[in-house]
Amino acid sequence: MRLKALFRVRLASLKSSLTGANRSTRKRSKAQILGFAVLMLYTFGYFAFMLYTTFDTLAGPFSAMDLGTIYFALAALMAFALMFVGSIFSAKAQLYEATDNDLLLSMPVKPGEVLLSRMLLLLVMNLLFDLIVAGPAMLAWFQAAGFSLGSFLCSFAVLFVLLPLISLALSSVFGFLLHLISARVRNQSLMTVVLSLAFLAVYFVAISRMNIWITNLAADPTPLAHAIGGVAPLVWLGRACVGGDLLALGALALLTAALLLLIWVALERSFVKTATAKNSVAKVKYVEKAVDAVSPDRALLRRELKHFAACPSYILNSALGVIMAPIAAVYLIIKRSSLLPLMQEPGFGFLLPLLPLLLLLGLCFMASMCTVTAPSISLEGKSLWLLQSLPVTPRQVLRAKLRMHLLIALPPMLICSVIFIALLRPSLPFAVCVLLLPAACVLFTGLLGLFENLRHPNLDWINETQAVKTGMAVAVTMFATMGLLMLPILVIIFFGDMIPPVAIAAGLLVLVLLLCLLLWRWLVTRGEERFRAL
């Protein structure tokens, strides 16, 4: 009963952040919720389809060579990787850093029930990630190898019951370890960013090499079969999925139960101590120093930048475009010699005249992934009273947020533009577009982020990650900018042979600037009123 109530609270918190049912905004209309659901389904479907095509490539050869065991082991490893990476930081935040831990622990509730309710939510997250990989994997396999009920039930039990539980157990224990480490590190923000970037680097390397690996695997699966054959649990997993081997299924279930039990006992016993522990970082002694007195505008900007730097989830979720832009530029320099011949190959030749425009749109796409302003109003949270009671205007506050966005996003984008011009040496009008268009896109995402966050603020979050990750403003800003960038693609497809690339780029630049002007007008009129009324 109590567990049900606790789980309901967790779900309500998730629901309120998704549907906007909080004090700061009117409840979303059914149409808005439906729109958001469609957007989420689209994203989910897109990734699921991509993985389906991958598994479809593999299922035939693996089935023909009677290597179903290896196929399912590979699918399970991929699903596990996505679940684990996707939930490890949430595990840290949800289990040990929720602001209602003290409140719940003061109630006549067993600490284990609090922990279990949070782990159940993590399990739901794991299942969603799992569905993206395991669903397409099963579909592709049964299409290639034929359907059998026993095999289907066993593979369902393995991939949708046991595997998410294994991931839950391991992400919980790693969340615990991350919490312990971060409590002892002075610069937690930096550590989390570095760790997350390391995860991302591994992820991007895996994604970029996926095609090669899959092609090699489809051609010759024996090296993988040898590698996996040496790991007993993976073999049991494969056997259970392919042949409905109940003995293997039982062994795997026992192993999962033992792992869960072991980790549960360890986490449950230490939960109160860990969740209530104060940071053991040595206290910094205050030494009076001379300070610069700055203008209110500068002070507001400094405050925004300090907030940004102090929140790893803010950096990682909102500034990925900025992190990726210089990497893309360096990649462009390294791959320049191999990129051009590739484009001249038969079938790709028609793309050569469009190459500068496509690369420019790629740059703009990266700008659209920098959504620093989109959660910035939500992040004020319960401290919003300060900005409202201090002698600063809403315009000053919004301007400081926009300036932060520009300061973070513009320099890397401009560096990329300069590298772009130096490498491809486009015509002068196109070079002007290369300099201005990504910068205009940065300005557009900044303004759109403020616009969206004023319309969909979430000030009642439990931890900052929730405000950054589940806010509707972030998703809408990102997808709306990407949608805008689809326009020139459509122009290329339908009128590419009639309109020169430079005209398409210039047209997009004018459109983006016009939209920026409209957004700014809204922000300094109705936007200011909305901010006052928050």
Next chain:
Amino acid sequence: MLQITHLTKTYGDKKAVDDLTLHIAPGEIYGFIGHNGAGKTTTLKSCAGILPFDAGEIRINGIDVSANPLEAKRVLAYLPDNPDLYNFLSGIQYLNFIADIFGVEKSVRAERIRRLADSFELTADLAQPISAYSHGMKQKLAMISGWLHEPKLILMDEPFVGLDPKAAHLLKEMMHEHCDRGGAIFFSTHVLEVAEKLCDKVAIIKEGRLITSGTMEEVKGDASLEDVFLELEESHEA
């Protein structure tokens, strides 16, 4: 210093504050008493320029809060009941931020921070992030930030909650000093003994309407403030 005239504020259909009129003169410590949900915080937030209101007028040092919010905010300090400050800043960074916003000179702010932080015994913790502060320490930091720009009017919502006895005593002294220099203080409290000893004037509010106000003697006479408050509450229920 603070003139509230026919203030009305509604939330949906509910009148949180209903035709409230109060005048607070320079040098006065004015207590604001009422049960939970009576409209005290709404009134204080309206005075601080945080909440827009439906009718009436609020003037601070002659400045209309609705017409000139920035000018009005420059001469006041507002301290809420739960000091949710910026957890991503250290104590000293927060104080410097507030000083920058109010344009407090470099040398003046250094002296004030030193004096106030020493008084509240918070100096050693100023380099710590606010996220590491206890509720009482945050309360103290909020007090220091409130006094930093030497406002004319200080609005406080339950200022004694969470303060240790020494800090509470210091706060009372600071309130007296502030009013002796010609400033004014308007604060809400549920601690009637504190209000009785500290305030020059008091106002009692119920369901958004003013029940009574005046000097402490006018309101309570020979009885205790607690007796008067309970009696007034009951008589207005009847």
